[in-house]
Amino acid sequence: MKAGVYVCHCGNNISDTVDIGELIDFARGLEGVSVVRDHLFMCSEMAWEMIRRDIVNGLVDRVVIAACTPKNHEKFFRSALEAAGLSKYMLEIANIREQCSWPHKSEKKYATEKAKLLVRSAVSKAALLEPLEDITFSIEKSVLVIGGGIGGITASLDLGNMGYRVYLVEKEPSVGGKLTKFDKIFPLNDCASCVVSPMMAEVATHPLIELITYAEIEDVEGSFGNFRVRVRKKQTYVDWDKCIGCGACTTVCPSKARVPDEFNEGLGWRTAMYIPSPHAVPRKAVHDPNVCVNCGKKTFGTKRFLRNGKEYLTPCEKACPTGAINRSIRWDPEGEIIELDIGAIIVAVGYQVMDKEVFKEYAPHSPNVITALQFERILSPTGPTEGRILKPSDMQKPNAISFISCVGSRDARYHTYCSKVCCLYMLKQARLVKEKNPEINVYIHMIDVRAPGKDLEEYYVQTRQLGINIIRGKVGGIEVLPDGKLRILGFDADIGTPVEVEVDLVVLATAIELPEDARKLARKLGINIDSSGFLKEDHPKLRTVESSLDGIFIAGCCQGPKDVSETIAQAKAAATAVAALMAGDKVRVEPYIAEVSNELCGGCGICISLCPYNALEMAEGSDETEKRVVKRDVRTCKGCGICVSSCPSGAISLSGYDDDQISAQIGAMLGVMAVRV
Amino acid sequence: MSDEFRPNIIGFACQWCAYQSADLAGTLKYEYPSTIKLIRVPCSGRVDSAFVLEALALGVDGVFVAGCPEAECHYRFGNRIAKIRTAMLRNILPEFGIESARLRFEHVSSSDAVKFVEFAKEFDKQIRKLGPTPLRGDKHE
Numbered sequence: 001m002k003a004g005v006y007v008c009h010c011g012n013n014i015s016d017t018v019d020i021g022e023l024i025d026f027a028r029g030l031e032g033v034s035v036v037r038d039h040l041f042m043c044s045e046m047a048w049e050m051i052r053r054d055i056v057n058g059l060v061d062r063v064v065i066a067a068c069t070p071k072n073h074e075k076f077f078r079s080a081l082e083a084a085g086l087s088k089y090m091l092e093i094a095n096i097r098e099q100c101s102w103p104h105k106s107e108k109k110y111a112t113e114k115a116k117l118l119v120r121s122a123v124s125k126a127a128l129l130e131p132l133e134d135i136t137f138s139i140e141k142s143v144l145v146i147g148g149g150i151g152g153i154t155a156s157l158d159l160g161n162m163g164y165r166v167y168l169v170e171k172e173p174s175v176g177g178k179l180t181k182f183d184k185i186f187p188l189n190d191c192a193s194c195v196v197s198p199m200m201a202e203v204a205t206h207p208l209i210e211l212i213t214y215a216e217i218e219d220v221e222g223s224f225g226n227f228r229v230r231v232r233k234k235q236t237y238v239d240w241d242k243c244i245g246c247g248a249c250t251t252v253c254p255s256k257a258r259v260p261d262e263f264n265e266g267l268g269w270r271t272a273m274y275i276p277s278p279h280a281v282p283r284k285a286v287h288d289p290n291v292c293v294n295c296g297k298k299t300f301g302t303k304r305f306l307r308n309g310k311e312y313l314t315p316c317e318k319a320c321p322t323g324a325i326n327r328s329i330r331w332d333p334e335g336e337i338i339e340l341d342i343g344a345i346i347v348a349v350g351y352q353v354m355d356k357e358v359f360k361e362y363a364p365h366s367p368n369v370i371t372a373l374q375f376e377r378i379l380s381p382t383g384p385t386e387g388r389i390l391k392p393s394d395m396q397k398p399n400a401i402s403f404i405s406c407v408g409s410r411d412a413r414y415h416t417y418c419s420k421v422c423c424l425y426m427l428k429q430a431r432l433v434k435e436k437n438p439e440i441n442v443y444i445h446m447i448d449v450r451a452p453g454k455d456l457e458e459y460y461v462q463t464r465q466l467g468i469n470i471i472r473g474k475v476g477g478i479e480v481l482p483d484g485k486l487r488i489l490g491f492d493a494d495i496g497t498p499v500e501v502e503v504d505l506v507v508l509a510t511a512i513e514l515p516e517d518a519r520k521l522a523r524k525l526g527i528n529i530d531s532s533g534f535l536k537e538d539h540p541k542l543r544t545v546e547s548s549l550d551g552i553f554i555a556g557c558c559q560g561p562k563d564v565s566e567t568i569a570q571a572k573a574a575a576t577a578v579a580a581l582m583a584g585d586k587v588r589v590e591p592y593i594a595e596v597s598n599e600l601c602g603g604c605g606i607c608i609s610l611c612p613y614n615a616l617e618m619a620e621g622s623d624e625t626e627k628r629v630v631k632r633d634v635r636t637c638k639g640c641g642i643c644v645s646s647c648p649s650g651a652i653s654l655s656g657y658d659d660d661q662i663s664a665q666i667g668a669m670l671g672v673m674a675v676r677v
Numbered sequence: 678m679s680d681e682f683r684p685n686i687i688g689f690a691c692q693w694c695a696y697q698s699a700d701l702a703g704t705l706k707y708e709y710p711s712t713i714k715l716i717r718v719p720c721s722g723r724v725d726s727a728f729v730l731e732a733l734a735l736g737v738d739g740v741f742v743a744g745c746p747e748a749e750c751h752y753r754f755g756n757r758i759a760k761i762r763t764a765m766l767r768n769i770l771p772e773f774g775i776e777s778a779r780l781r782f783e784h785v786s787s788s789d790a791v792k793f794v795e796f797a798k799e800f801d802k803q804i805r806k807l808g809p810t811p812l813r814g815d816k817h818e
């Protein structure tokens with residue numbers, strides 16, 4: 001071997017503490033070292049060229065840099081090796097600045113000694129380096145976005161506009177998510193549907209975006225660059241190619257075939273034939289067989305004829321102007337499976353709010369105790385009261401309304417976290433009440449008001465000025481009085497006494513949680529759940545839209561409670577992260593991954609149980625004589641080395657951090673040849 | 678012979694956390710004993726028991742393994758494996774005539790230079806108190 005050792009002075013950052021002359025002499029004496037040079041700044045172009053020339057001239061076949069931490073300039077030095085035609089991985093860095101000259105500046109003599117050991121350690125590892133190459137994979141340039149709320153829509157549009165093929169899978173018949181339920185949104189109190197409707201239309205008509213609504217993810221295989229996803233498109237029992245969304249079928253569907261309406265959060269009814277909301281995109285009818293009363297006893301897959309020989313048609317069939325409804329077809333209740341080849345995935349499945357039934361102390365049986373999401377529907381012109389503020393029990397105007405915050409949030413019994421948006425949306429709702437009906441008394445019971453963020457504190461102050469009573473303190477319970485009125489048993493922390501208010505309507509700000517089936521989805525994808533029960537990002541600061549799996553990203557409220565602006569910011573970040581990852585035709589990754597030796601592997605499978613990424617799998621021999629050995633998936637292995645250190649037969653190696661390399665480093669720290677014990 | 682005992686201490690440091698906390702300590706010009714020398718590993722879970730035993734057998738006076746904070750392992754749970762492994766090794770070290778206190782596992786976050794420095798000082802002090810490893814002998818330079 002011909003190792004070149006390049007010692008950096010770093011101005012005087014290193015040379016003030018470490019005796020460079022002594023270090024150079026020491027390095028010259030090391031076995032296998034052919035060239036030792038120093039430079040005032042090894043990270044300069046001149047030094048880069050010096051290294052490159054040494055390699056080109058055949059003086060050096062591996063490089064040891066004694067300078068600052070590899071985190072700083074490893075890539076820069078690698079490029080010099082590459083430019084000289086050497087594998088860029090024939091490089092080792094001795095960290096003699098951050099881990100030597102700086103922290104040991106008052107023990108110069110010993111600092112020089114330590115620098116020698118660090119250099120010797122690097123040289124002995126360099127001796128065992130191998131000319132590795134980057135691993136490259138081809139990538140499928142298409143993206144799957146799961147969840148069509150404002151988060152998923154934003155990410156899809158951004159990626160579509162960048163030229164990627166996008167499949168947007170939404171479990172409801174329409175995209176839009178929670179935003180379609182709101183009338184106004186803080187902080188501007190601008191119209192929610194004016195924000196979301198144009199985006200819904202755009203995502204549905206974008207040439208590169210395929211919208212798959214009323215669909216769910218069945219299973220996912222593969223890894224970054226090449227996922228194979230099976231999507232189940234649920235049965236709508238309506239031919240969507242023919243349906244023009246006129247709604248004629250929904251008006252004739254008999255009212256005895258009805259269930260509480262999901263779009264109105266159960267405050268109204270919908271029939272078996274329905275279009276989920278006035279904003280629905282795509283605007284298509286869906287048939288719900290669980291609710292259908294089979295008019296004229298005409299079940300699916302049957303034909304009936306009248307006495308006059310004419311075919312009997314159900315009201316919906318008759319009403320449909322395009323023949324999209326045909327009950328004589330045997331529709332497959334399982335729907336249809338769509339298979340997709342996908343390069344990367346963004347999960348944006350949003351949130352659900354806790355049910356009021358959980359909170360027995362707050363009289364959930366009263367129809368006039370509702371969740372904030374239900375109140376959004378009452379405030380909305382498309383809701384059950386057409387935007388008039390009325391009590392659900394009798395559709396009369398309430399004289400007083402109480403809002404109760406932190407219902408299930410910041411409460412050790414349910415969720416310890418803060419749902420983050422409740423303070424603001426309660427202020428918004430209170431404000432909308434005051435704007436519409438200033439005579440209604442409004443109380444907000446809060447532990448404290450949390451309004452950090454742009455314009456939000458101002459929003460709070462303005463709202464207060466509208467004459468809203470904000471009572472700081474937790475509400476212990478609600479009593480239903482004989483006349484149906486509700487007595488709030490509250491506490492005013494500012495004056496330190498219990499308070500009671502009697503109101504006609506109570507709005508509970510119930511906690512935001514991960515949607516029920518999102519956990520199942522997370523399991524299918526291999527995404528972790530964090531301690532608050534949301535999808536876990538890879539790093540709380542540095543990798544907030546990445547999951548711990550390459551090529552799978554998260555955005556919006558499924559990662560934690562957020563308002564719309566934060567959801568959009570995160571969705572845009574996720575889209576950009578996906579685009580950056582897929583920008584080239586191939587992905588390049590460092591070759592620092594595990595390698596299993598078929599010869600040595602005993603097939604015990606200990607490594608399989610320890611691999612954090614399920615990158616290892618037992619490969620059964622093709623016949624009985626062939627032994628079972630472990631196979632490692634190149635794409636999913638992240639190179640942690642847990643399997644390597646756990647293999648009882650020493651069958652697994654790890655490029656860049658192999659056993660002999662680390663042993664050599666240990667030995668070098670002592671000046672003896674390493675021996676494996 | 679020098680009069681004062683200078684221990685030789687090796688730390689296996691995870692590249693994501695502990696190694697970076699040491700870098701940060703340097704950047705902030707915090708001082709800690711130069712007896713401490715780090716070997717960078719991808720994850721503390723990469724540290725084979727054999728590495729620890731090998732270092733001790735070769736006459737290193739103290740060994741530590743430093744990984745990410747409890748629930749923040751970059752590779753999900755490599756740090757937990759490392760912690761368990763060091764605990765088991767500590768149990769068997771006395772059988773080789775080595776004090777358990779010569780081996781430690783430490784969680785250090787990449788931003789916690791103070792913790793790294795405090796640990797380094799404290800471990801150095803402890804090893805000094807224990808004196809040279811009983812295995813230190815002719816093998817040593």
Ligand SMILES: Cc1cc2nc3c(=O)[nH]c(=O)nc-3n(C[C@H](O)[C@H](O)[C@H](O)COP(=O)(O)OP(=O)(O)OC[C@H]3O[C@@H](n4cnc5c(N)ncnc54)[C@H](O)[C@@H]3O)c2cc1C
Binds near residue numbers: 170
């Ligand atoms: C009462 C209330 C009022 C609010 N008011 C405001 C406000 O005024 N201003 C503001 O900024 N924020 C407000 N927010 C917060 C706002 O609702 C969220 O920030 C926003 O809706 C988050 O968007 P999202 O796309 O992450 O989630 P969502 O809007 O929940 O969308 C998620 C989508 O994913 C779909 N989905 C779920 N699971 C699956 C699955 N398994 N497969 C496929 N699709 C799936 C859902 O059907 C849905 O369409 C309010 C929240 C509440 C509870």
